[in-house]
Amino acid sequence: MRFALWITGLFALAVLVGLASTLNTGYAILFLPPYRMEVSFNLMIVLVVALIVVTHIALRLIALAADLPRQVQRFQRQKKLKAARHALREAGIAFFEGRFQKAEREASKSLPDEYSAENRALALLIAARAAGSAGDGGKRDEYLNQLDQLPARLQLARHMLDAELRLEDKDALGALAAIERARALSPNLTNALRLELKVRLLQKQPEAILLLTEKLLKADALEPEQARRYRLAAYQQQLSGLLSEREVRDWLRRIPDAERGNPQLLQQVVSHLIRLQEYDYAATLLAGALSSDEMELPELARELGQLAAHLSVEKRLALLKDAENWLKLRPRDHWLLLALGRLAQAQQLWGKAQSYLEASVSIQPTLCAHAELARLFEATGKEEASQLHYQKSLELALSQGC
Numbered sequence: 244m245r246f247a248l249w250i251t252g253l254f255a256l257a258v259l260v261g262l263a264s265t266l267n268t269g270y271a272i273l274f275l276p277p278y279r280m281e282v283s284f285n286l287m288i289v290l291v292v293a294l295i296v297v298t299h300i301a302l303r304l305i306a307l308a309a310d311l312p313r314q315v316q317r318f319q320r321q322k323k324l325k326a327a328r329h330a331l332r333e334a335g336i337a338f339f340e341g342r343f344q345k346a347e348r349e350a351s352k353s354l355p356d357e358y359s360a361e362n363r364a365l366a367l368l369i370a371a372r373a374a375g376s377a378g379d380g381g382k383r384d385e386y387l388n389q390l391d392q393l394p395a396r397l398q399l400a401r402h403m404l405d406a407e408l409r410l411e412d413k414d415a416l417g418a419l420a421a422i423e424r425a426r427a428l429s430p431n432l433t434n435a436l437r438l439e440l441k442v443r444l445l446q447k448q449p450e451a452i453l454l455l456t457e458k459l460l461k462a463d464a465l466e467p468e469q470a471r472r473y474r475l476a477a478y479q480q481q482l483s484g485l486l487s488e489r490e491v492r493d494w495l496r497r498i499p500d501a502e503r504g505n506p507q508l509l510q511q512v513v514s515h516l517i518r519l520q521e522y523d524y525a526a527t528l529l530a531g532a533l534s535s536d537e538m539e540l541p542e543l544a545r546e547l548g549q550l551a552a553h554l555s556v557e558k559r560l561a562l563l564k565d566a567e568n569w570l571k572l573r574p575r576d577h578w579l580l581l582a583l584g585r586l587a588q589a590q591q592l593w594g595k596a597q598s599y600l601e602a603s604v605s606i607q608p609t610l611c612a613h614a615e616l617a618r619l620f621e622a623t624g625k626e627e628a629s630q631l632h633y634q635k636s637l638e639l640a641l642s643q644g645c
Contacts, residue, residue, distance in 0.1 A: 323356040331362060334369050346373035347382065364390065364397040368404055375408045383408060399428045406438050410445070418442045433464040440473065449477035471505070478508055488521040506532070506543065513546050522553040530562055533569045533579065544573075548582030548611075551589045559586050563595075577607040584615055593623050610639045 271287040273280040282290075334349035350370035357363050371386035387408075390401040406421035419442055425435045436459055443451040456473045459465035465473075478498065485491050491512065495503060502508065509532055516525035529547045551559065566583045573579050584599035596619055603612045613636035620629035 320356075324358070327353040327356040328362065331357070331366050331369075334366065334373075338369050338373055343373040343377040346370070347377065347379075360393055360397060364393050364400065367393075368400055371408070372404060375411065380412075395428075399425055399432075402428070403432075403434065403438070406435070410438060410441055413445065415442050415446045433459065433462050436462075437464065444473075444476060447480050449480040452477040452480075474502055475505065475508055478502070479511055482511060482515050485515065486519070488516065488519065488524050491516060491519075491521070491524070504535070510542055510546065513543075517546075517550070520553075522550050523555055523558045526550050526554055526558055526562060530565060533573075534565065544576060544578035544582045548578070548585045551582065551585035554586075554589070556590070559590050562586055563590070563592075575606055577603040577609065577612070580606070581609070581612050581615065584612070584619075588615065588619055588622075593619060608635070608639065610636050610643070613639065 270281050270283055273282065330349045330353040334346045334353065337343075337349060338346035347370045350366045350373065353366045354363060354370075357366060367386045367390050371383050371390070374380075374382040374386060387401065387405055390397070393401075402421045402425035406418045406425060409417035409421060418438065422435050422439050422442070425432060429435070436455055440452060440455040440459065443455060452473055456465065456470050456477070460467070460470045481494060482491075485494055495512070509528060513525045513528055516522070516528070526547060529543055529550070532543050533547070547562070554562075563583065563586055566586075569579060570576075570583075580599050580603035584596045584603060587593075587596035587599060597616070600612055600616045600619065603609070604616065613632045617629045617632035617636060620626070620632065
């Protein structure tokens with residue numbers, strides 16, 4: 244449609260020009276002594292227009308010829324820039340493929356011809372991260388130093404990468420310094436808090452770990468299960484510094500109830516008390532756990548059984564008194580039955596010990612239960628039964644690859 248309109252318009256213009264030329268009967272005299280020339284005024288107009296057009300074309304050609312070196316330089320620069328950005332894309336792909344040497348090589352190739360500060364920062368970040376992952380600390384630091392020369396608005400990424408790399412190198416102080424520089428630029432950056440949390444774990448600073456865990460949890464930057472693991476790690480670090488039963492008691496009172504009921508934490512507390520030779524208090528904690536139907540960790544009952552020989556007489560009797568309540572909650576727990584059998588055997592309650600141990604074997608035959616029955620029958624003078632259970636314990640040991 245547009246083409247048809249243009250054709251129509253040109254034909255109309257040609258008709259108008261033709262009509263105008265018939266109406267114009269004048270002429271023009273060109274006088275250049277000693278010459279004189281008379282030409283049609285219409286021809287004069289055509290010649291002037293043609294002269295203007297030719298002059299314009301000539302000037303354009305001269306300008307293009309004069310500008311040709313600059314155009315060549317511009318073309319070469321654009322060609323190099325295109326190659327640099329292609330190398331940057333290749334570096335990013337290679338980095339995420341785990342080909343760190345290629346990523347570092349391609350990123351460094353893009354730097355000389357890249358003028359954009361953002362692209363240079365991206366290339367340097369990829370190169371530094373790739374060099375660090377490839378174990379080349381010298382190149383990594385060189386790229387990081389080049390990042391310092393870029394605008395301030397791009398320094399946050401530099402400090403965050405520096406913190407990650409130093410954390411990987413177990414340089415806690417260097418990582419903390421980089422995190423502080425990052426937080427000076429962005430105080431509410433949750434990723435900086437995550438990195439600091441890992442640094443505090445490395446430094447074994449449990450109070451800081453607990454504080455940072457709560458901050459991240461409130462900011463929805465940490466899953467509840469992750470927060471639980473971080474708290475558990477902090478409590479483990481606190482526990483390792485406690486040197487007496489009283490200190491352990493005071494520390495447990497300060498822990499929230501939800502955390503105090505963690506079976507893994509309880510097991511670690513019991514192990515720590517055993518190292519301190521505070522056997523009765525360890526057994527008290529285990530008894531509290533076994534009285535609850537919310538804890539389903541078999542290791543707790545096993546720990547109680549291993550404590551049996553070290554407990555005081557009063558503690559063993561108190562535990563055996565609670566045995567029936569525990570068995571109502573866990574009637575098929577063969578480890579609990581084994582622990583009760585060991586407690587009764589330590590008190591020389593042979594009949595009760597035999598019933599518990601035989602019940603444990605009937606639910607799940609274990610090497611420990613057969614060995615305890617063998618010891619019990621040996622202590623009561625029943626050699627034949629003792630040898631039978633020694634034989635069964637040996638068969639179980641062999642079947643388990645002993």
